[in-house]
Amino acid sequence: MNQIKSLLVILVILVLGGAAFLFYRSGFLLNRLEGSEVISPDAVFIYETRDPVGMWNTIVGQPIWEKLQQLPVIAEMESRLIHLDSITGKSGALDKYLKGQQFKLSMHPLGKEDFGFLITVAFNDRAFLDFVQDFQRDKDGQADPVKVRTYSGVNLFELSLDKGERTFTYAIIDNVLMGSYTSFLVEEGIRYAKSTELRSFKQTYTHLFQSESQVGSQGMVRLSGDGLSDFINQLSSEKNNKLVQDLNANNYSATLVPAFLDEGLSISGKLFVNGQEKKVFSGYEDHGNLPFASLISKRAALLYLYLFPDFQFYRRIPNTSFSPDPLLADQLAESVAIQNFVSTLSGNAALVLEEGILEERPDQILLLDTKDAESSFSHLADYNLEWNQEDYSKNYRDYFLGHEIILMDINEFPAHVFDGNFAGFPKCYLAVAEGQLILANSLKTMKNYLEDLYYDNTWGKSVLMSKLLKEGQGKEAPVQIYLNNDRFFPALIRSSQPAWSPVFQKYASVFRSFEFLKIYLKDEGDIEIQIAITPEERSSNGQLMLKESRSILFDKKLIYGPAGLENFNDKSTDFLLQDEDLFIHLVTAEGERVFSERIPEDIITDVFQIDYYKNGKLQLVFATQNLIYALDRYGNLLPGFPIHFEEGRDITYLNVLDYDNNRDYRFFVADAEGNLFVYSGSGELLQEWDPRQSTDGPLAVMPAHHRVPGLGDFMVAMHTNGKLRFFNRRGQDKEGGNIVLGESLSTDYGIEEGREEGLSKIVTVNDAGEVVKVNFKGELTYRNQLLRPDRNTRFDLVNDQIGTDFVWVIREYNELKVLNPDESLLFDTNIISEQLDYRYFSFGPANKIFVVLDRTQDFAYLYNYRGKLINQKPISVSENLWISFSGSRNEYTLVTVYENQLQEYKIPF
Structure with a gap:
């Protein structure tokens, strides 16, 4: 990294060291080179100009200059240029002396993770010697003495700079003055200049030096694709990355x-x-x-x-x-x-x-x-x-x-x-x-x-x-x-x-x-x-602002919702809620009530949508403790509903499945003892699931269906005793489908999609704080103990609203840590509460919101993907919340329930 130094200071040193040599060298300018002959073919690029000072002034005049000045190498470059201009008499003398000379800058690999620069200046006439003389007269006391050594019959001049921390090496071959902070590059240049067997950059890439590729007033970059791919490869820790493969696919230049x-x-x-x-x-x-x-x-x-x-x-x-x-x-x-x-x-x-x-x-x-x-x-x-x-x-x-x-x-x-x-x-x-x-x-x-x-x-x-x-x-x-x-x-x-x-x-x-x-x-x-x-400073705090846009009052306290549902008429969102008198209400996004109907029990599951009549008009499905309901958008029961659950059993989970997206639905149900039931879309209990008896106790999360490439369909049940069970669609045990994940579980699981067949995994964390990954062959592929300072430390996996992303949550007393899927820290915060719930909404890499629900105070805290608190004052939430994102409006919509109010907020992104 230290090789990336000021280009103009290199020019200063070249002139300083080459002065005496130029004056006394016999035959100077008789053997003309243009500079590319001493540059090895491993160069990433060569930049050539006959007006280096003019190009520098052009760069300084650009809006981006203020940004570039923040880099130490650029700041040092500017300082060296000012110094060089002062000792050459100012008044444009530097520009006059250098203009017209063949100036080249090339970048070369130096080995693992490092690159260096070589400067060459090919002199076209003796006018350049005037500049050398002026500089030579004023150089006393400006640098340490020059040391001289010989390499392959050529004198190498080594100048110690910055109190011996850096050494600049330079030499002259015929009419070419070359130098670098890496002596190897100068020595290599000598070898290429003197050898008849080594092929230089110019000899390797002759097509880059054709007559129509001559250098104009703005200079020219001659680029090697091989060198560029090597440069990217050296930057990257992954040596076979896609960019390098693409560059190496053809010999680009x-x-x-x-x-x-x-x-x-x-x-x-x-x-x-x-x-x-x-x-x-x-x-x-x-x-x-x-x-x-x-x-x-x-x-x-x-x-x-x-x-x-x-x-x-x-x-x-x-x-x-x-x-x-x-x-x-x-x-x-x-x-x-x-x-x-x-x-x-x-x-x-x-x-x-x-x-x-x-x-x-x-x-x-x-x-x-x-x-x-x-x-x-x-x-x-x-x-x-x-x-x-x-x-x-x-x-x-x-x-x-x-x-x-x-x-x-x-x-x-x-x-x-x-x-x-x-x-x-x-x-x-x-x-x-x-x-x-x-x-x-x-x-x-x-x-x-x-x-x-x-x-x-x-x-x-x-x-x-x-x-x-x-x-x-x-x-x-x-x-x-x-x-x-x-x-x-x-x-x-x-x-x-x-x-x-x-x-x-x-x-x-x-x-x-x-x-x-x-x-x-x-x-x-x-x-x-x-x-x-973009030279302007770009905001990186990801701060969002929240403002209330609508509030709808109900006569009674709301005990469920809001559950966001698609309005099949215009693709807008409706919301299902339930009040303390057990009335369920369907409300449009504008606040219009579509229906209000009383049911005998509390809703205890998620609300799903089905296309029962296969005509594009959607109905809603949910469960209470003893009943499975299916209603149309106007509150009317579908034929055969509600389904009465078996007497003496209580529903704890309901999932709605559509294996082949043909609207041939299945209702996957778990009772309080962990037994599994599957009903047809018309409400018939399937014989092979009547029920699937369990000896493992209650489920930790909703039972689910997963289709895995190369392995087929899996019915999945994860129990609080740490058992993970796999079944086929007929309720039969799958091979390897009885796995122990820990002594106890009380959180959800996520799916880690594999890039190759059969490598998708179920991921969760047991109550002891051990992250566990299991593939669908029943093989335990990963275990890692998260930091557990205290036996009361609580661990959770929180899925996003679709189930394609998740985060880990660790709670120790009042400290809350949120981790990325790879277990790296996303952010941490402190919240004083006896009871916390979490929600996670992901709408893309930079569009994520993590929500902490304080059930003790009925507060909600929203954090963006950088862990910044969105709402400086807590939002009042007594039940749940729902969040959506609109890319066309570039904003989030947040809908919450508090007491007897349905509240809507807009969050511009």
């Missing part, structure tokens, strides 16, 4: 000319692959729409956008590093289903990298624009059955938030279809959304993605992101790449090497000023790179 914009930096030039210009295709057409805008999740860290008029254009940009499976390739080529699928593709596609962008297996979403998404999905489902040899038992099919998901267990299916493009899909999970085909490389990634669509957590709902895509339309670029620094920078900190991570964290405000990296690949190998910069 580029010549780029920088230019400053009002809000950032633009770099444009030529892109090369294997030494040839990367030509995408001609005839780009702008159809005026923003493709995929409403389908790109805000989780996106890196987006590849392909805007081709036809699928066949992917043949022109093959990924030559991809090695297809010959047998699979032949089968795909001969398959009628695949041919039919390809015929539905338009040519537009978007590859989105989300979590784990700097890891070997990042979460990836592939969006395919189709002429008919349902037909595309059907063709792939047909091929999937063909691949599984018509064995329906091998076909994984599930449903999430109204979307059907199927699994194509085919290694790198997209890459085989798209000529090596879109690698990184060892399995494909398929779904359809908004008329487009969605492919994900894991079930967890697909569910997270569909959840983001459900909550409008997409680029299309963001003014900034929509503007970004709109700007890309005018670029006439068929391939566009967007890197979102809001998502990339946190991943960089997590995945960077120990030597780099503290630097990124310490100067996070500077690095976060870089908002977006935009890359446009155009016809004939043209490339344009834009870096969007």
Whole structure:
């Protein structure tokens, strides 16, 4: 890290040390070099300019300069420049002396986690010697004496700086003066200059030095893709990360000319692959729409956008590093289903990298624009059955938030279809959304993605992101790449090497000023790179403000609710409540009462919605101690309801299941002794569950159904005595389905989705504070004891509102700690109360709210995803609360029950 030093101070030292040598060297300027001959081919880049002072002044004049000054290396650079200007007489003398000389800066790897810079200056005439003489006269007392040693017959000058903490080494080869804080780079430069066998950077990348790649007034960057991938690899703790794989896939290089914009930096030039210009295709057409805008999740860290008029254009940009499976390739080529699928593709596609962008297996979403998404999905489902040899038992099919998901267990299916493009899909999970085909490389990634669509957590709902895509339309670029620094920078900190991570964290405000990296690949190998910069300080406290917007009064105290339910008429939200006289009330979001009906008992379960008549009109289902109710939206009982539970037994839990999303419902019920019952949608008790007797005692949480890729269906029951039981849908024990998680359990469990078949796990914490993970084969895969200072310490797992995310909660006396799923601390706080409950709402990576309900004082405390308290004054909540998020309005809606009031709050995000 210490190698990254001021570039201009290097120039000062070069001049100082080279003065005497220049005057007395015979034949100076007779053997002309331009500087690239001494630069090794491992350089990440070479920046060349004939006006270094002018470029410096341009940088200082940019809005981002105030941010860059916070970096010590930049501040030191400015100080050295001022000093150099003062000793050369000011009045532009420095600019006059340096302008016209061939100045080059190259960056090189130095080994693990470190890089260094080499400066070369190729002198074109003797006018530069005047500057040397002026500097030589004023250098006395400015530095320690220069030490001289010889390397390969060339004098090396070593200057000790900063009281011996740093040493600068420089030498002269013919008309080239070169130097570095790393002596190895200077020695290496000498070897390349004198050798006839070693190939320099210029000899290795001859195409970057063609006549049309000459340096203009703004300078030029000559970039090596191999060097860049090595640089990223050295930064990252994951050596096989996706970015490095993509860069190494083809031998990339580029010549780029920088230019400053009002809000950032633009770099444009030529892109090369294997030494040839990367030509995408001609005839780009702008159809005026923003493709995929409403389908790109805000989780996106890196987006590849392909805007081709036809699928066949992917043949022109093959990924030559991809090695297809010959047998699979032949089968795909001969398959009628695949041919039919390809015929539905338009040519537009978007590859989105989300979590784990700097890891070997990042979460990836592939969006395919189709002429008919349902037909595309059907063709792939047909091929999937063909691949599984018509064995329906091998076909994984599930449903999430109204979307059907199927699994194509085919290694790198997209890459085989798209000529090596879109690698990184060892399995494909398929779904359809908004008329487009969605492919994900894991079930967890697909569910997270569909959840983001459900909550409008997409680029299309963001003014900034929509503007970004709109700007890309005018670029006439068929391939566009967007890197979102809001998502990339946190991943960089997590995945960077120990030597780099503290630097990124310490100067996070500077690095976060870089908002977006935009890359446009155009016809004939043209490339344009834009870096969007925001010099203003960006808020990082995540503070939200809460304001009450509506309050509805009831005649009696409310004892249940609010339960948020979808209004099938307009997709708005209704709320079900119950008062102390046992009347249930359905209320619209505007406060209008739809019905009020009295029932004989308290509601004790969640409220579910079903489509009993299969016509899109939804009904609601819930249970009391002895009855299972099903009502339409106007309070009328459905045929055969209520279902009377067995006499002498009490219902404790109810779950509503729809195995295949065909509205053939099952009601999964547990009684107070832990016995399990399953009723048909019409209320008939199924014989194999009449009941499923238990000897393990009461359940700790609601019984549930899970469908696991490669393993099938599981009926799951977790008991307070620490037993976890797995059954099939007929109530029979599953192999390995009797697991001991601890001596006692009193909290929920979460699902940790695996990226590979059969690796999904049930995760929970027992009362002793031991985190336990079990896969669906019944194998205990993880145990870890959380800190337990006292026997009275309480441990909880709190799921979010959908069950795709969770947090851990540890309570010790008045101290409350909330942990991330990986058990790292999210935040801690102090709350004095005898009884606390918790709620967790997750609407995307940065849209999370954790709620603490103080049951002693009827208060609610809301914390954002950074652990900041949202409501400075506690909200009064006597029962429950409900929270939703709207991406289009960019706000949360909070609905609570207190005494006889239903209250609504808005929280702008």
